[in-house]
Amino acid sequence: MIIKVNARFCKGCNICVAFCPKQVLALDSMGKVCVVDESACIGCGQCELRCPDFAIRINKEEKA
Amino acid sequence: MRDYETFFRTNRLPHIWCPGCGHGIAMKAIAKAIAKLDLDQDKTVIVSGIGCSSRASGYMDFDTLHTAHGRALPFATGIKLANPELNVIVITGDGDCMAIGGNHFIHAARRNIDLTVILFNNNIYGMTGGQASPLTPVEKKATTAPYGTFDRPFNPCEVAKTAGATYIARGTAFHAAPLVDLIAQGIQNKGFSFIETLVQCPTSYGRRNKMGSAAAMLKDMSETVIPLAAYNRLSTEERNEKLPSGVLHTDVFPEYAAEYAKIIKQAGGDKA
Ligand SMILES: Cc1ncc(C[n+]2csc(CCOP(=O)(O)OP(=O)(O)O)c2C)c(N)n1
Ligand code: SF4
Numbered sequence: 001m002i003i004k005v006n007a008r009f010c011k012g013c014n015i016c017v018a019f020c021p022k023q024v025l026a027l028d029s030m031g032k033v034c035v036v037d038e039s040a041c042i043g044c045g046q047c048e049l050r051c052p053d054f055a056i057r058i059n060k061e062e063k064a
Numbered sequence: 065m066r067d068y069e070t071f072f073r074t075n076r077l078p079h080i081w082c083p084g085c086g087h088g089i090a091m092k093a094i095a096k097a098i099a100k101l102d103l104d105q106d107k108t109v110i111v112s113g114i115g116c117s118s119r120a121s122g123y124m125d126f127d128t129l130h131t132a133h134g135r136a137l138p139f140a141t142g143i144k145l146a147n148p149e150l151n152v153i154v155i156t157g158d159g160d161c162m163a164i165g166g167n168h169f170i171h172a173a174r175r176n177i178d179l180t181v182i183l184f185n186n187n188i189y190g191m192t193g194g195q196a197s198p199l200t201p202v203e204k205k206a207t208t209a210p211y212g213t214f215d216r217p218f219n220p221c222e223v224a225k226t227a228g229a230t231y232i233a234r235g236t237a238f239h240a241a242p243l244v245d246l247i248a249q250g251i252q253n254k255g256f257s258f259i260e261t262l263v264q265c266p267t268s269y270g271r272r273n274k275m276g277s278a279a280a281m282l283k284d285m286s287e288t289v290i291p292l293a294a295y296n297r298l299s300t301e302e303r304n305e306k307l308p309s310g311v312l313h314t315d316v317f318p319e320y321a322a323e324y325a326k327i328i329k330q331a332g333g334d335k336a
Contacts, residue, residue: 013084018279049240052088053078
């Protein structure tokens, strides 16, 4: 699983952190989303689904 | 890049909505519905009124109109009549659609003109700082109702039904995936389609009503909004606490632009 964060778009609303069932995400000291445990990600996409800012993306396939 | 992101004016992003505002989730659902239906970008028009919700038209890469407060529907009606080939999608807020624009709303529905209206319902005037709208629930606080409003709110889906809309659905920002299908079905309906989309305004509504974070407001929606079939099984008292979601109503009536075209033909002497 590859988690891509666009920090420029992230407003730190915490929706993705709250809906991640595996505690993969957190807010950093700047109040932006950061990935704390990528290996725990199950690729459910709950974070991307409800991100109002198009700031997080889950890619299931490995980068070419 | 996701397929639907080609429909955003990415150079205008990030958008101006507050952290956690549900408008971004609703706008994304519209873009996904358009991608799903593979609509022609050059034949799709987005029209909005005024409000935080209505800012969405400025972020969407189509021919777009950001009109006057409450007046999205008259502009959209003009566009559809001038060129019925176009897919005309209207984005509006609860104040825009049901307060200042309420009269346009009932008459556009009555005519069954082929428009798809997505109402971003955050139960408040967000942009102007939290005045009560006709969709603010009783007892909720607003700048204009510091002790809680006692005005009875509209149920906009019922208003649409009574006025004559031929496709009516309700979705939420929490149920963001099924929302895409509800919007897509509305676009496909050849007539007046109305999709009430519940969204959270943490700034002007949630904070004043102590509803917690944006995520907490989304969780509330996940509990209060339930599928129509489950809602129908509830007792009358239980229904007071809940709202049904999904396709709530469909009907068949002649479509206004098609009827208008017939009259034009007739007036031009073509009897066929
Ligand atoms: C004719 C007119 N009257 C009043 C206003 C002020 N005004 C701007 S936005 C707005 C309300 C917006 O509320 P809503 O449609 O619910 O959208 P939201 O901001 O909550 O998304 C009002 C009253 C205006 N712009 N024009
Ligand atoms: S005031 Fe409310 S509706 Fe407007 S951008 Fe902020 S959260 Fe969204």
